[in-house]
Amino acid sequence: MQLFYDGIDQPGLNTLAVYRDERGGYEMLSRALEMDPADVLSQLQASGLRGRGGAGFAMGTKASFLPAGNMDKYVVCNADESEPGTFKDRELMQKNPHLLIEGICIAAHAVSANKAYIFIRGEYDYVATIVEEALEEAKAADLIGALELWVHRGAGAYICGEETALLDALEGKRGNPRLKPPFPAVQGLYQGPTLINNVETLMNAPIILRMGGEEFAKIGTERSTGTKVVSVSGCVERPGNYEIELGVPSRHLIYDLAGGPLDGKRIKCWFPGGSSAPVLPGTDEMLDLPYDFDSLAKAGSMLGSGAIIVADEDVPIVQLALKTAKFYRHESCGKCTPCREGTNWTVTMLERIDSGEATPMDLDIMASVCDQIMGNCLCVLGDAMAMPIASMIKHFREEFEAHIEAARERNDLGLSIPQVNRDDHAGPGDLLQADGAGPTPAVV
């Protein structure tokens, strides 16, 4: 079933002439405006729609946290799509900007917000222009009513995808995350109650109203309702966005839709939900996992922003880890010490591994750094580096060790340095061992 991609390439879909006049757009908005906000909200809740930005929190529930009453409330659309591997919002906004505008207006009505902003990343300059033009058109046709809606361009910082950092950026500050709670639903933009949702989440609002919340909940699995636009990229034949019902096998996405790895190679590992998700090895068992929030969580990863990055057997895992870690080092805002220092040292250690100066014990230290980042910062950027790196060490420890040995030999660094007995080393236990294997015996 395709809710977004059905005829998405129709020429002129970004204009009112096609979106409203031919395809019946904005009908749901006018219907919503006649309904009581509480009824709209209950439809959204009944749909079971979970946020598409990464955390997967139920959208209706989040909206219901906003206090009632007569005050300035805000809706912010998070269009700062910066998660490596994710490009669904870009395509959706570029091709169908009016659906987003309609969705924002419906969400604003549901929570009785009077101001709304679309925070779009600065790099998406041409997309922002398309959305702005659509917005002008909608305003001129008097479709969005009294809602004050503006497009706000960011200036390039991954951290601004985090909701509280986004609010700071929108308030004209450096994009540093805030301490939570208070959550934005209570105290967000300009200290007012704020609903923040991802582009794809908000685009679902008109569709939910059209179908009815309960009908929408029948799509997908019980706890992951609706369709999901999944960005597949990396070593595949046909990278792109594919819309699926949640719960299809991951293999279907990678092989049937995206065409599988290049030149019939094997998949070494894949990120199921953007670069922040722990990697899964390319085994049959993992590829047969249903692609939904809960199945991926059970397998030790996450759906995240719905971006699959495939790495084939020729990709050295150390290079992949280094690329990932360097990204987070560059994007760490520097506010919390564990993340600022942890990302930096992880890269330094990976570079040592790459050049052969490391010992296998460094893998343990690296995992312990990851352990100390997790949950100790204001936001999850540090965790987002720690999780994939720890999972790479877990699944591919042997390759890391072989890489060290090979580099050591290549650079003529002599024999391995004797290691401390790992049993005495107070590192984090289970995280370090390859699947099912017991502790590696200490080298003397």
Next chain:
Amino acid sequence: MAIDPSRIRRYEHGSRVPGWDEPADLTKAPALVPDPATTPVPAELRGEIEAYMARYPDFRSAAIPALHAAQRRHGWCSPTAIEQVACVMNLTPGYLTAVATFYDMFETQPKGRHDVYVCTNISCSLRGADALYDAMLSAAGDDPDFHVKSFECLGACDIAPMASVDGEYVGPLTEADCAQIVEDVKAGRPVLEAKQIRRRPAAGSRTED
């Protein structure tokens, strides 16, 4: 084993604060909000910034759009540009410098007029972005008009490896395309029209089976 101090390089990766290691002049008083009487601001720039300020309940929200406008006008966030924004927005230059240095798209050092951002993040590097970046650097050479920068994920992994040329997304690129990009930009033509993302049909629009 003696530790070689030169190998302990902190913040080498480029902290988000360029110039963090430059000495501060402690005798200098911090700059105040520039005096409108002595700070000429082009009327066009002032109008644009004031229009942005009117959009938000708190005028400070316009800082990023205003810096974008100033950077477009001046080429980079020069001290003059920041002073002009500060004057219109009634903020200190220090505040705006702090904002400008946080974001990757603002340059507080002189740069070429044409931005070429080459994505070198995970998906693009799996398709050869690092070689593309080197090719782009050598194609642009030392032409002062070009500002070639390797960028984190630009959100276009479907056309990996890709680049953003003055905001226009093009890809998938080969190393041979780099010379064409330089030529197109110099001639003022649309860049690599056939490879622009806005002309590309959605991969997922074909039916599921």
